[in-house]
Amino acid sequence: MSETHDHSHDHAHPTHTHDGKPIQEDPLPSLEAQILEASVRELLIEKGVISSDDVRRAIDQVESRTPALGAKIVARAWDDAEFKDKLMSDSDEALMAFGVDMRPTELCVVENTDDVHNMVVCTLCSCYPRPVLGIPPAWYKRRDYRSRAVREPRAILREFGTDIPEKKQVRVHDSNADLRYLVLPQRPDGTEGWDQERLARLVTRDSMIGVSDALAPADVED
Amino acid sequence: MRGPQDYGGMPAGPVDPDTHEHVPTHWEKTVDAMMMLLFDQRRRLARVDESRRMQEALGDDYHKYPYYERWLQAISWLMLEKGVYSQEELEAKKAEVRARMEAEGHGS
Numbered sequence: 310m311s312e313t314h315d316h317s318h319d320h321a322h323p324t325h326t327h328d329g330k331p332i333q334e335d336p337l338p339s340l341e342a343q344i345l346e347a348s349v350r351e352l353l354i355e356k357g358v359i360s361s362d363d364v365r366r367a368i369d370q371v372e373s374r375t376p377a378l379g380a381k382i383v384a385r386a387w388d389d390a391e392f393k394d395k396l397m398s399d400s401d402e403a404l405m406a407f408g409v410d411m412r413p414t415e416l417c418v419v420e421n422t423d424d425v426h427n428m429v430v431c432t433l434c435s436c437y438p439r440p441v442l443g444i445p446p447a448w449y450k451r452r453d454y455r456s457r458a459v460r461e462p463r464a465i466l467r468e469f470g471t472d473i474p475e476k477k478q479v480r481v482h483d484s485n486a487d488l489r490y491l492v493l494p495q496r497p498d499g500t501e502g503w504d505q506e507r508l509a510r511l512v513t514r515d516s517m518i519g520v521s522d523a524l525a526p527a528d529v530e531d
Numbered sequence: 532m533r534g535p536q537d538y539g540g541m542p543a544g545p546v547d548p549d550t551h552e553h554v555p556t557h558w559e560k561t562v563d564a565m566m567m568l569l570f571d572q573r574r575r576l577a578r579v580d581e582s583r584r585m586q587e588a589l590g591d592d593y594h595k596y597p598y599y600e601r602w603l604q605a606i607s608w609l610m611l612e613k614g615v616y617s618q619e620e621l622e623a624k625k626a627e628v629r630a631r632m633e634a635e636g637h638g639s
Contacts, residue, residue, distance in 0.1 A: 338558060342600045344632060346562060348624040349607050352616045358576065359568050367564030368557075412572070414579075432539030434583050435598075444563065448551030450598055452535075456543035468546045483539065486579035520548070 374443040379491060380512035382407055382441060383523075384505040386418075387496040396493075409440050411489070416441070419482060420493040421519070426473045427480050428466065428519035429490040430458035436484035438491050442514060449518065459483060469520040492519035499526045535593045536583065559599040566602055569609075577609050585609055 337343060353359045382404070386393040396403040400416045416438055419427040431437065432455050437445040448454050457465055462479045466472070473479055482490040494516040500508060510529045515521040533541065555563070569577040585605035589596060596604065610616055616624075 336556065338597065338600055340632065342597075342603060343558070344625055344628050345607060346558065346603055347628045347632070348621060349603065349610065350561070350565060351628070352620060352624050353565070353610070356615055358574065358615060359565070363568055364561065364564055367567050368560050371555075371560045371563050371567065430539075433536045434586070436579065444555050444560075446548075446551070447553035447598075448546050448548060451546070451551060452538055452594070453543040453551075454546045456538040456541040457546070459539045460541075465546055469548050486583070515548070 371444065374440055376442050376512075376514035376517065377509070378407065378409070379438070379441040379514070379517045380509040381505070382409075382491075383493055383512045383517065384508035386493055387500075387508055388503075388505050393493075404441070407441075411438070411440055414486070415488050416491055417482070417488060418491050418493050419480070419519075421495045421522075423477075423495075425478050425480055426466075426519065427482060427490075427492045428458065428462055429482050429484060429492060430455060431484040432456075432459060433483075433485060436486060436489060438489040441491060442517060446514070446518075466520060469515065471521045492517050494519075494523040497523050497525050534587050536587055555599075562599045562603050562606070566606060569606065576613060576615070577606070581609055582606075 338346075350359075350364065354361060382396070386396050392403060392406075396418050397420065400418055401411060404411060404416065414436075419429075421427055429437075431449070434455075435445050435450040437449065439445075454465065459481050462481050463473060466479070484490055494512065496508070497511055500511070511524040511526070513521065513524060516523045566577065566582065568574060570579070582602065582605045585608045586593065586601045588608070589601065589604065593601065607621070611618060611621065
């Protein structure tokens with residue numbers, strides 16, 4: 310993690326105070342799991358591998374990584390052709406503008422078009438572009454999604470309420486330890502002249518995994 | 532028998548985007564944070580594929596463990612394998628933590 314990480318970012322929904330205590334009482338795992346977690350953490354601290362501060366800062370970082378960041382990146386790509394070219398060809402450099410460091414993994418951005426719909430899975434386990442989308446949703450980690458995404462993607466898409474016309478190709482990208490994918494959804498019609506902040510409101514997590522399209526203006530405008 | 536890394540293409544049940552959501556708990560984020568620290572460029576004590584190898588070593592228990600409990604087991608086995616701490620040190624620490632948690636009335 311970054312050594313220069315600070316505490317200035319906003320927590321929209323803080324779940325713990327900065328002394329590490331949960332604000333809300335979360336359901337806890339089994340006592341055995343609690344014991345193992347505390348034991349491993351305390352041993353790593355005693356051995357000088359990590360410090361309590363490191364853990365607190367890392368939790369802050371986990372919480373700061375949300376799909377809102379991915380949405381900003383997509384909105385800029387919709388609005389700024391030069392940035393989009395950079396994002397598609399050398400994502401590391403493009404992501405630097407957002408303070409995102411994907412290393413040691415590589416981020417491959419795949420673009421939805423009139424002819425192609427992209428969708429991301431990790432059949433191996435749960436590899437995901439965490440620095441730009443955060444922790445993957447539970448369904449992404451489940452056997453059902455992992456098994457079927459590569460065999461019957463259109464059926465899964467329908468379970469998400471996403472109907473892809475037969476004439477459009479569906480491409481499924483299988484992630485791994487070194488290579489992660491982010492879908493660049495199509496910019497919705499009726500958004501001409503929108504600024505990036507407004508555009509970003511249309512970009513959902515699911516649209517960047519490719520199980521849905523971006524929202525339509527009518528979905529977000531009051 | 533296919534391992535859990537090789538489910539791609541197998542028949543499976545429907546995906547329910549509404550019920551298959553889960554907001555990570557503070558405990559789960561702590562495990563996530565520990566793994567992230569061990570993965571980082573400074574420590575390089577674990578890699579994603581190593582973590583997966585350890586989770587797959589759970590065998591039939593793979594699906595009995597909740598996701599982050601699998602991660603935790605992977606971290607613990609990896610640290611043992613890499614000699615960061617010994618089995619004896621882990622057992623002693625677990626006994627200490629268990630006594631403390633039971634005294635505090637955890638998990639009851």
